[in-house]
Amino acid sequence: MAEDYILEKQLQKYFGFTSFKRGQKEVITKIMNGDSAAAIFPTGAGKSICYQLPAVLLPNLTLVVSPLLSLMKDQLDFLLKHRISAARLDSTLGRDEYNEILRKSINGEIKILMISVERFKNERFRYNLEKMKISLLVIDEAHCISEWGHNFRPEYLKLPDYREEFGINQILLLTATATEQVVEDMSLKLEVPGKNITITGTYRENLYLQVTPVDKLKKNKYLLQRIEEFPTEPTIVYVTLQKTSENISNFLCTNGINAHHYHAGMKNEDRDNVQNRFMDGSLDCVVATIAFGMGIDKKDIRRVIHYDLPKSIESYSQEIGRSGRDGHNSLCEVLANKDSINILENFIYGDTPEKKSIYKLLSQLKKNNGFVWEIKPLSLSNELNIRLLPLKTLLVYLDIEGIIKPKYTFFSEYSFKYNISSTKLANNFEGERASFVKAVLDNCSTKKTWTYVDIQGIQSKYNTDRKRIITALEYFDGKGWIELQSKQAIEVYHIVTKAFDIKNITDKIFDLFKLREVQGIRKIHEMISFFESDSCISKRLSEYFGEYLEKENCGHCSFCESGKAIMGNAAKLTSLTSFNFNEITGEFGKIIQDDYSLLNVTKFLCGIRMPLFTKLKVKKLSSFGIFEQYPFSDVKQWVEKHTAEDMSVDL
Ligand code: ADP
Ligand code: MG
Numbered sequence: 001m002a003e004d005y006i007l008e009k010q011l012q013k014y015f016g017f018t019s020f021k022r023g024q025k026e027v028i029t030k031i032m033n034g035d036s037a038a039a040i041f042p043t044g045a046g047k048s049i050c051y052q053l054p055a056v057l058l059p060n061l062t063l064v065v066s067p068l069l070s071l072m073k074d075q076l077d078f079l080l081k082h083r084i085s086a087a088r089l090d091s092t093l094g095r096d097e098y099n100e101i102l103r104k105s106i107n108g109e110i111k112i113l114m115i116s117v118e119r120f121k122n123e124r125f126r127y128n129l130e131k132m133k134i135s136l137l138v139i140d141e142a143h144c145i146s147e148w149g150h151n152f153r154p155e156y157l158k159l160p161d162y163r164e165e166f167g168i169n170q171i172l173l174l175t176a177t178a179t180e181q182v183v184e185d186m187s188l189k190l191e192v193p194g195k196n197i198t199i200t201g202t203y204r205e206n207l208y209l210q211v212t213p214v215d216k217l218k219k220n221k222y223l224l225q226r227i228e229e230f231p232t233e234p235t236i237v238y239v240t241l242q243k244t245s246e247n248i249s250n251f252l253c254t255n256g257i258n259a260h261h262y263h264a265g266m267k268n269e270d271r272d273n274v275q276n277r278f279m280d281g282s283l284d285c286v287v288a289t290i291a292f293g294m295g296i297d298k299k300d301i302r303r304v305i306h307y308d309l310p311k312s313i314e315s316y317s318q319e320i321g322r323s324g325r326d327g328h329n330s331l332c333e334v335l336a337n338k339d340s341i342n343i344l345e346n347f348i349y350g351d352t353p354e355k356k357s358i359y360k361l362l363s364q365l366k367k368n369n370g371f372v373w374e375i376k377p378l379s380l381s382n383e384l385n386i387r388l389l390p391l392k393t394l395l396v397y398l399d400i401e402g403i404i405k406p407k408y409t410f411f412s413e414y415s416f417k418y419n420i421s422s423t424k425l426a427n428n429f430e431g432e433r434a435s436f437v438k439a440v441l442d443n444c445s446t447k448k449t450w451t452y453v454d455i456q457g458i459q460s461k462y463n464t465d466r467k468r469i470i471t472a473l474e475y476f477d478g479k480g481w482i483e484l485q486s487k488q489a490i491e492v493y494h495i496v497t498k499a500f501d502i503k504n505i506t507d508k509i510f511d512l513f514k515l516r517e518v519q520g521i522r523k524i525h526e527m528i529s530f531f532e533s534d535s536c537i538s539k540r541l542s543e544y545f546g547e548y549l550e551k552e553n554c555g556h557c558s559f560c561e562s563g564k565a566i567m568g569n570a571a572k573l574t575s576l577t578s579f580n581f582n583e584i585t586g587e588f589g590k591i592i593q594d595d596y597s598l599l600n601v602t603k604f605l606c607g608i609r610m611p612l613f614t615k616l617k618v619k620k621l622s623s624f625g626i627f628e629q630y631p632f633s634d635v636k637q638w639v640e641k642h643t644a645e646d647m648s649v650d651l
Contacts, residue, residue, distance in 0.1 A: 007032070011049070014056050015082055021046040023200040028053055030196050031136065031172055038142065038173035038187060038197040042204055043321030047174045048075050051138040054172075055112045056084055058135035061105055063168075064114045066140040067153050070275075072114040074297035079112060086112035089119060095483055102128045103478075117155045120162050121409035124474065124486065134168050139190070142173035146185040147393075147516065151314075154392040157399075158406065160189055177202065177318050180546045201547035202317060206324045209537045209557040210333040211565040219335050220248070223307060224255055226333070227285060231257055233302040234278070235285040238319055240308040240343055242289055248307060249287040259285035262292040293319060299326040306334040311344060312523035313530050313544050336531055337568040341524060342606075342631050348520035349632050350608040352513045353386040353394065354599055355506060360384055361394070362502045365403065371495040373404065376488070385595065385612040390513065395493070397509050403500055404493040410466075411486035414453040414473060418446075418482055425481045436462060440472055451482075534564045573629055581642035584623040591616050598643055602636045 007028060011017050020028075023041055030037040031054040039050045052075075055062035066072050069090045079086040087101045087110050104110040106128065113132075119125050139145075145156040163171065171190055178186065187197060214222050227235060237252075239245045242263040249261035260283055262274045271291075277283035279298055286292060290311070301323040310316040316334075324330030361384055365373065381388045398404045418425070422441050429437045439462035443454045458469055477484035533540050538554035553560045588604050589596055595612060603610055604618060607625020618624060627635045 007053070010057060011053055014053065014084065015049065017049075021049075023198045024049055026198045027172070030198075031170065032057065034170065035196050036169075036171040036190075036192045038175075038183075038192045040175055040178055040183065040197065040199040042200065042202045043176045043318070044204075044325035045176075045200060047140075047176070048078070050174065051136065051172050052079065052084070052112070054136060060108070060133040060135040061110065062112045062136045062138060063132075063134050064112060064138040064140060065117050065120075065159070066114065067117055067144050067151070067156070069114065069116045070272075071140065076114060084112065085110050086114070088114035089125070090116070095477070095485075099478060106131045108133070117153065117159070120158070121155075121406075121489075121491065123408050123410045123470065126408065127471070127474065129166055134166065136170045136172060137163060137168045138172045138174065140174050142186055142190070143175040143178045143182050145189055146178075146182040148179070148181050148185060148519070152393070154389070154396045157189070157396045160191070161406075163190075176321055177314050177545065179314070179544065183546075199546070201542060202321075202545045203538060203542045203547060203549060204321070204324065205554075205556070206327055206329050207320060207538075207556070208329060208331050209320070209541070210331065211336050211531045211537065211558050211567075212333055213565055213567050214335040214337060215568055216337055216339045216571055219307065219337075220251055222335060223248070223305065224252065224257070226305065227252065227257055227303075228255075230302065232284045234281070234298060234300055235303040235305065236293065236301060236319075236322065237285065237287040237305045237307050238310065239287060239289060240340055240347075244308065245287045245289055252285060252287065257285055258283060259287055262286050262288040264289065264291040290315065290319070293322050296322055297325065298322075300328070301325070301330065302328075303331045303333070305331075306336075308340045309334065309336065309344060309524075309531075310527065311347070312520075313527050313541070314523075316527065316530075317541060317545070334531060336565060338528070338570045339629070341528070341570065342629055344524050345521055345632055346606050346608050346628070348517055348524075349606070350603060350610060351387055351390045351520075352517045353384070353390055353510075354597065355510050356597075357384040357386050358394065358509055359502060359506045361386075362500075362505055365398075365495060366498050366500075366502065368495060368498075371498075372407075373493045373495050374490050375493070376490055382611045382615050385600075385610055387611060393513075394509065395491075397512060401500075401505060401509075402496055403505070405496055407492045407494050409489050409491050411488060412490050413487040414455070414470075414484065415450045415487070416444075416453070416473065416477070416482040416484045417449055418451065420481050425476065428481075436464060436468070437472065439464075440469060450485075528567065532565055532567060533559060536560055570629070576627070576630065576634060576638045579626075581639075584626060585639075587621050588618055588623065591618055591621075598636065598639055601639050601643070602632065605635055605639070606630070606632055 007025060008019065011020065022045065023039060024046055027037050027039045027050040039047050041047050051062060051064065064072065069088055072088050076086055076088055089098065089101055101110065105113045139159060141151065144151050144153040145159065146152065171192060173186060173190060173192055183197065187194060223237065237248060239248060242265045245261040245263050249259045252259040260274050262271060274283065274286060278286050304320050304323045310319055320332035323332055377388060377391065381391045384391070386394065395404065399406065426434065426437050426441060440458055443457040443461060444451045445454065453473065455466060455469055458464065459466070473484050476482045530540055536553045537557035537559050539549045542549045558565060584605070585601055588601065592600060604613065604624060605627045607628040613619055
């Protein structure tokens, strides 16, 4: 009892809250007892305090990992407001600031350090991380580690390794949306015992869940009317495609709504600008793709309207979770019809690599000289025509297969500016160190302002390893003698074995991707039947996340109010048989040449974006995406029928 009281007192002392919210104390107690734990609370339920309070009480640093650093902005502001020394390391920081944060994290002046998961791959960061004493590793959005979740991030799969490498004992997982399968997966991979997982459910009493079947042609008008009911209330409108977000935002603006679009294709500063204006209340409505929202901690979002269908029930739950964090009533409405299902499915098909791409990658591995394998992810993605995310997933699969092991990421280009003369710099050293420093500096070439480091050149003249050179450069930088910068990330893997059967492994990995594809498609259809539910929607939603609601009817969903929603079928499309195959694929075939395949033509016609298409600029052809609205499998069948039989599609 006494201990309980103490925690409450600390909560009050550091954060000014008089009592714990549901689940918080349980989680914090576990952490304070030295255990690892997980908090699965709905959005807005107060997950952050579960690490923030322990962080101030634990002796050493708390390292917080998030899939996206911008998610951490509000948490950082909150901590600074409460005078807790916290910082986030991101690439927008100036050198001095960056170094200052590292220095303070090493010497204990900073209690909470926030990083993105990619930061671990950074050689310079890892070099510094080794010097930090870490009490607790916090993984925000921890469901990202599971391939069965909706936000799988391959980099998350490496977290268990990092944890071991840096000797971190305690771990805290935070997430709002995790099905039972995902919880199991998470706790297994990160070794959090089941008894230390606290789940408080996803049910939110203040959200009105409405499913409104609306015809495609009437959607805009309906949306406008809905928004005009309370034109200035904070609203997010979710759409699937970037161009839709621009079109709808323009439409709303023309009709006097203070709206703006938001999507991943915008420049960072424009995105930040939209987000900040929405946060501070000078922008009422954001029409966005899913790029917007993860972690947006605006309390008074009154409406989340899905103009297009979300990707899955998990996505839906997370997206509506952004509304009504202040506890006041909020509307979550889906303008449902089945028109956009094919577009959703196409996103998934585009993520499955072709078999021959996997085959090509494995052949490269086998043929590689020696056992050190260096890749530039973006170039490799273009070369193999595999999207970046599936490529990263593929690399993780190969890791799990025991074929490769990630070593580190390094920068192939180091350059710096002298703050003092090179002679003066070299004069700081004596003996062997002086000759080493001289060898380093002599092998650098200065062009205008920047001086470029020739690491191999140094190594060929002076018997030293790469690490010593980087350490020296870091040291000069730390001393303020130079301003160092690094560019062009290269991922280095160790090839564990070349004794694998290319064909077997290709098949095995391709099957894994296929399984993910099937799951992804299944999730879309699960969601459709969820929206067409013949029982209370809140209840179904809770059950999906493993929580049983006592009451039969929530009284705040469209089912409870007006019964089952029936979504309109997709508009009737012109039959595929009336199109001329050669006419619409001829140009594409000429450009694509050797990479011509059944799948590529199908993807082209369905408007699925692939690295190869970007490279060859086929997206500007008029027939790109001509069958965007058609089911992928129908298009594939149609292409198959028209494709010459000798075209080898398979291996
Ligand atoms: P989550 O990450 O679970 O979505 P947050 O950690 O962002 O939620 O917390 C949501 C809000 O609740 C924040 O504004 C936070 O300051 C507030 N909060 C957290 N814990 C408490 C508490 N014990 N008492 C009062 N307010 C709290
Ligand atoms: Mg949070």
